[in-house]
Amino acid sequence: MAKVLGNSEFWRGLFALIMFVLLWEIGSRWKEMFGYSLPYVGLLPAPSEVAVAWTKVLPKWGYWESWYMSFKRVLAGFLAAMLIGIPFGLMLAVNKYFRDIFFPPFEVLRPIPPLAWVPASLIFWPTNEMSIAFVTFLGAFFTIVINVIGGARSIDVRYLRAAQSMGASQWDLFSKIILPGTLPSIFTGAAVGMGITWEVVLAAEMISGGGTQGSGGLGFFIWNSYMGGSLPQIVVGMISIGIAGYLSSSLIRIIGARFMPWRRLF
């Protein structure tokens, strides 16, 4: 903590944030102060109004349930994508026959944006929840697979040769060279995939309109605020997502550092 407080980067960052909020406040209160409102910026709720709206929703269970539901969906889709995507990507990278068979259909499906899957999956899956989970899964899956393939295939051939000349079996090569060598790319893919997952979950929640207030998640929270005409509350929802996304990527960074102690040096 003392290290953070003594760090000029930290203070510059804090100063920038405060200035940003301050300018935003002045911009949206322009009319009260000068009699006419600024274009565009004048339409925004002031940060102070957002803060007030926030304190109002904070004690409400529905707001936290939105958090919980969105997190649950992100986690489910993301974990499924990791569990299926990593072995799938590794197989594509190391096995020629597997690649010949599965890579072409993969490449055709990959460019389809996850959101384009929403209507079809709403029809295909029996419940709303399952279709959201499926679309979320797709969002992360393709990114993770592509990163795993790229990572595994860009492992320096010298490492493979060195290992082989020291007598490594195929399994040793895979578990002790290819897998650790691919880890950095796996975590890059996970970080990007996590971002996409949030995007997709939010959009899917807005489209599917989760029913009751809380079970709709943060996406529906924003949508609902929009329908109710509460501008400050929309911004509350947006900032909440920003925080949620930040928390998720920090988590991935922490796990990544645990799994890859040799990367801490860089």
Next chain:
Amino acid sequence: MNIAIPGQPSPVQGLAPVAKPTRGQISIKNVTKIYDPEGVNVMAVDDCSMEIAAGEVCMIVGPSGCGKTTLLNAIAGFHSITSGEIRLDGELLCGPGKPKADQGADRIVVFQHGALFPWKTLAENVAYGPMVQGKLSKKDALEKAHFKLAEAGLGDFGGKYPGEVSSGMARRAEIVRALINDPAVLLLDEPYRAMDALTKSIMHESLLEVYDRTKVTIFFITHDLDEAIFLGDKVYVVTTRPCRLKKTVEVKLPRPRNFEMLSSEEFRVLVSEINEAVHEEAIKAFQSGEREMA
């Protein structure tokens, strides 16, 4: 005289002399390598023959991209050869009917820019060979690795990752990683290429120390002439691509070698003798304008 290096084990003069080496005799006969025989037909090695005695430090000197590495790769079993044969201690590595040698722990390569696994500590790197070969349990292999690292003056660094130590230390650890497998031949592909002169001289001293202790056959590729003469028993000057043997020079400097020899009359005579041949090839290589390959 021996320059003392902190953390380096004491010089070897006091140790019992190693028996005359019996392993690691390499015979290269009329080896030719043509890349892509159907297409562009790049001839990398042309009818190259060498006889390397067991326990010899054999230095291959030639211009960049001349095909030296191709030769090394053929011995290591990374590439096939087009014709000719290579034998190790009389046994056929590659030749007619078997274009590519099997890779094996009897011939271990130390690569140009180093190939320690970045995700393993130095000790884990060194323990890798005995472990995957099933010779030692993980615990014993690590113990032995720490011991071997300490022998090479890296005792305090066993727990460090390659990214945490200097390139000189990493390269020394890589040689330890090779030697723990008790190879018949060490194949070094310009291992000290990107190093500054001071680090290089320390690397030379440590390699010489290793050699005096083990008498392992060393097949060393370089284009640094001083390095070749200072380390080698024989210097093989090869031509620019395709690689052919141009000149063999025997280096009769006594062992153990030390840095005073670098300024001796004998050393300078050898340099000028080899320099002419190397320079000729360098000019040819330059004029042919071939892109350098590693």
